Amino acid sequence: MRAFPISRRNSPRSTPAPQSSTDASRTRANPRPSTPPVETGPGRASGIGEPGTGGGAILAGLRRYSALAGAATVACTVGVAFAPAAGAAISAPAVPESSAATVGILESIAAQPDPAAIPGDFVASAGYHPVVEAGMLIDPQGDCSSPVALPPEFDLACKSHDLGYDLLRYAAAHGQPLGPWARQSVDAALEQRMHAACESRDNAVSRAQCQVMASIAATAVDLNSIRQDYGSPVYEPFFEHTGSGPSPACLALAGIGLAAGIGTATIVLVRRRAGRPPIDPAARVGEFGGVAVAS
Numbered sequence: 001m002r003a004f005p006i007s008r009r010n011s012p013r014s015t016p017a018p019q020s021s022t023d024a025s026r027t028r029a030n031p032r033p034s035t036p037p038v039e040t041g042p043g044r045a046s047g048i049g050e051p052g053t054g055g056g057a058i059l060a061g062l063r064r065y066s067a068l069a070g071a072a073t074v075a076c077t078v079g080v081a082f083a084p085a086a087g088a089a090i091s092a093p094a095v096p097e098s099s100a101a102t103v104g105i106l107e108s109i110a111a112q113p114d115p116a117a118i119p120g121d122f123v124a125s126a127g128y129h130p131v132v133e134a135g136m137l138i139d140p141q142g143d144c145s146s147p148v149a150l151p152p153e154f155d156l157a158c159k160s161h162d163l164g165y166d167l168l169r170y171a172a173a174h175g176q177p178l179g180p181w182a183r184q185s186v187d188a189a190l191e192q193r194m195h196a197a198c199e200s201r202d203n204a205v206s207r208a209q210c211q212v213m214a215s216i217a218a219t220a221v222d223l224n225s226i227r228q229d230y231g232s233p234v235y236e237p238f239f240e241h242t243g244s245g246p247s248p249a250c251l252a253l254a255g256i257g258l259a260a261g262i263g264t265a266t267i268v269l270v271r272r273r274a275g276r277p278p279i280d281p282a283a284r285v286g287e288f289g290g291v292a293v294a295s
Contacts, residue, residue, distance in 0.1 A: 097178050101171035105182045108164045109189040113137035118167075125173065126166045136193070139163040150217055151210050153200060157193035161186060161221075165233045172232035180230035187225055191218035 100119035107117040115137060118130050128141050134156055142162030144150045164186030171178045194217060198210035228234055
C-alpha cells in the first residue's frame with residue numbers, strides 16, 4: 001500500500017522546470033507514471049531539513065535568526081568600541097604642544113629614563129613623584145585597571161602607562177595638548193613591555209597564555225584610544241565596577257556570551273531533531289488527509 005496526499009499545494013521541489021515545445025509534445029505522447037519520492041536518509045521521510053517542508057522552514061528560519069542575532073551583537077559591540085567618546089580631543093592640536101610634557105613622555109618610554117626630566121609642577125598636579133623601577137619610569141600609585149584580572153608580570157608596565165597618561169592630561173590641562181603620536185607611543189610601550197614580561201615565565205604553555213593576555217589587553221587599550229581619537233585620556237566608568245556590581249564592560253561581554261550560547265544551543269537542538277529516525281508515511285495518511293491506494 002502507498003499513501004498519496006490529496007493536498008494540491010506544490011513545494012519548490014515539486015515545481016517542474018520550464019519545458020520546450022519539443023519536450024512538451026514528447027510528454028503528451030508518452031506520459032510517464034508518477035513515482036513516489038525516494039527516501040535517501042533519516043531526515044528525508046520525516047520532512048526535517050527539506051526545503052518546502054515545515055521542518056525545513058523552521059530550520060532555515062532559526063538559522064537566519066541566529067545569524068541576524070550574531071550580526072546585531074557584533075554591530076553593537078563595534079559601535080560601542082568605536083563610538084566617539086564625549087570630550088575626546090581632536091587629532092591635531094591647534095596650539096603648540098607642551099615641550100615639558102613631550103620630554104616627560106619620551107622619558108617614560110625610554111630604556112634608561114631620568115626622573116629629573118619630569119616637569120617640576122607635574123608632582124603638584126598628579127599628586128605623586130615618578131620613580132624608576134626595573135628600568136621603567138612609573139607611577140608608584142598606578143595599577144592595571146582592567147575589568148578582568150591580568151598577569152602580575154604586567155604591573156610595572158601598567159604603572160608606566162599610567163604615568164604616560166597623566167603626562168597627557170598634564171599637557172591638556174595647561175592648554176598645550178600633545179598630538180596623537182604621544183598616546184600612540186605610550187600605548188605601544190605598554191604592549192611591548194607586557195609581551196617582554198611574559199618571557200620571564202619558565203613554562204612554554206604559561207608563556208603562551210601570558211602572551212595571549214598581553215595581546216588582549218593591548219587590543220582593549222588601542223580600541224579605547226581610537227574611541228578618544230588619541231587625545232588626552234578621558235575618564236569613563238564603562239570599564240570599572242561601582243560598589244559590589246560588575247562593570248558595564250563585564251555586563252556587555254556577558255551579554256555577548258549569552259547571545260552566542262543561545263544561538264549555538266538552538267543550532268544543536270535543531271540538528272538533533274533533524275537526525276531523528278524516519279516516520280512511517282502510512283502512519284501520516286490521516287494527518288495529511290490522504291487516501292490509501294493499492295500498489
